[in-house]
Amino acid sequence: MVRRFIVTTAATASGVVLLLSLKTAVADSNPSPPTTGGAVASGPLASGASPRATSGSGSASAARTVTGDAANTRYGPIQVKITVKDGKITDISVPEYPKENPVDKMLNSRALPQLRQEAIAAQSSHIDVVSGATYTSDGYTQSLQSAIDKAGL
Structure with a gap:
């Protein structure tokens, strides 16, 4: 009975140590960014240049893409x-995020x-942190706020 208790306790302690040593991170389970529902811009705006309308008309109602500054997190930018x-965020994509290991990939595919x-929905960077992906959430909101500022929203 005592021997079983010692073995069970040791196994439980080992499991807890393994769980705590896992990197709770900021990453994505796919080698490519998660589907965000929109096209990724190319050209000068994709590289972070100043925001301008991406269509040739230059009107205020034309869609434009603005890239936020990369936010460094514990597990990568x-x-x-x-x-x-029309002054509203209609789509968001994440061209750069940590995806070095399976844990990063799994967490970011959800987060x-x-x-x-x-x-x-919020039209802002004031959003809830995703449980288990705190570093990703913090980096995401920092970069999002940078993009919002650049867009003049």
């Missing part, structure tokens, strides 16, 4: 691009779409 039309959905 995160960078957000927003698409703005990034949730952060995108909340940010579009």
Whole structure:
């Protein structure tokens, strides 16, 4: 009976240590960014240049894509691009995020779409942190706020 108790306690302690040593991170389970529902811009705006309308008309109602500054997190940088039309965020993509290991990939495959959905609904960077992806959430909101500032929203 005592021997069984010692073995069970040791196994439980080992399991807890393994769980705590896992990197609770900021990453994504896919080698490519999670689907964000929109096209990724190319050209000068994709590289972070000043925001301008991406269509040739230059009108205020034309959609434009603005890239936020990359936010460094414990597990790597995160960078957000927003698409703005008529003064509202219509889409968000994440061209850069940590994806070095399976844990990063798994966490970000869940966290990034949730952060995108909340940010579009809130039209702001003031969104809830995704449980288990705190570093990703913090980096995402920092880069998102940078993009919002650049867009003049």
